[in-house]
Amino acid sequence: MITATDTHLLNPLISLHPSLLHKLIYNEPEITPSPHHPLIAKVISTQKLFDFIVQWFQSHPSPPVAIVSDFLLGWTSELASRLGIRRVVFSPSGAFSSSIIHTLWQSIDEIKARNHNRDDNFLLALQEIPNLPEFPWRHVPVIMRDYIKGDQDFESFRTGMLANMTSWGIMYNTFENLEGVYIDYMKKYVGHNRVWAVGPLLPEKDDPVAIMKRGGSSGSLLDHLFTWLDEKVDESVVYICFGSQVVLSERQMHALTGSLERSTVGFILCVKESGSSSLPVGFEDRMANRGLVVKDWVPQLAILRHPAVGLFITHCGWNSILEGIASGVMMLTWPMIADQFANAALLVDEMGVGKRACEGGPESVPDVVELAQLMDESLSGNRPERVKIKELKRAATKAVKQGTSTRDLDVFVELISEM
Incomplete structure (x- = not known):
């Protein structure tokens, strides 16, 4: 299924296998505003497609x-049940974060009762998850922090998240050497082995066209950008990008x-037009x-x-994490949401x-001296993080070239073929 405005994204793939792949084009349902998080309203609006899919x-x-x-x-778990077929969850997030999210949704009433003062520093210890992750309340996704028991919209969203764990199978964009312990945990959590790691789902290194196009169409600046990079010493440049949604505060x-x-x-610093006014005068x-x-x-993966x-x-x-790993590039983390x-x-x-x-939203600001020193040190010498990321890169490459991810995908295809 795909919207009419997004068909161009799927057309290249369909042209390779026209007899196997078919489009079901739909119009995006109208979104009814919600007093809560906009994501909730968008997810709930997709439920309007239920009858359309049944009729089709x-x-x-x-x-x-x-x-x-x-x-x-x-909600597609209920749809699959209505149609008498299987539902497989595809998670674009990793198995570690997924295990945390679903554990929190399972216990959200109890957790909020314990943290009735909504203390941002309230420490959550998830002892049932491998390696016993601990983190403060402020790191919990805002949808969970704002959750209101009995509210129709929140309960609908929560029900949908919990339904993932009752689906016939779960597919993660990850690989065994990165998250094997959490894939195994999720198998125990759901009570079966139909949990697959099939990533990292990225263009192959020898497919420059796909790499350059990944994420959008390029502008005229690319020739200048890559010419500039070609003139630099190996592993001497910091690439800085905060995704498609985040805009840094001034x-x-x-x-x-x-x-x-x-x-x-x-350095290459990616700045959205909406945030470019925050650049100090004369910096460029x-x-x-x-x-x-x-x-x-810009084509992040190619960079x-x-x-x-x-x-x-x-x-x-x-x-972004998978692209960094697949490229063998050490990362400095600055998480903000979700x-x-x-x-x-x-x-x-x-x-x-x-x-x-650094970590946190607009109120979190890194120390200028410490961050400068961290960047300099990270690009100097044979740091252990740089050695380990190279090892992880090799594992990621192997996983999708007749490795564990290829194996899991083959198992999935075989099971589907038997239906």
């Missing part, structure tokens, strides 16, 4: 035998740019010989895979492939 299914000469749907679309931007000026590193001119400020979409890039300051979105705090903990505390730069 019943009229199709060869209907599907399974539904693969995003983890936010928990204080955060001034601290970040101040640390760049104080450091000695070369002063740094013209050492860095680039980019205010347009990370360039030999000149040796460090990635990231908000810790899961796709699952990013768990992802940062996985990188820094468990895998040892990153260091903490």
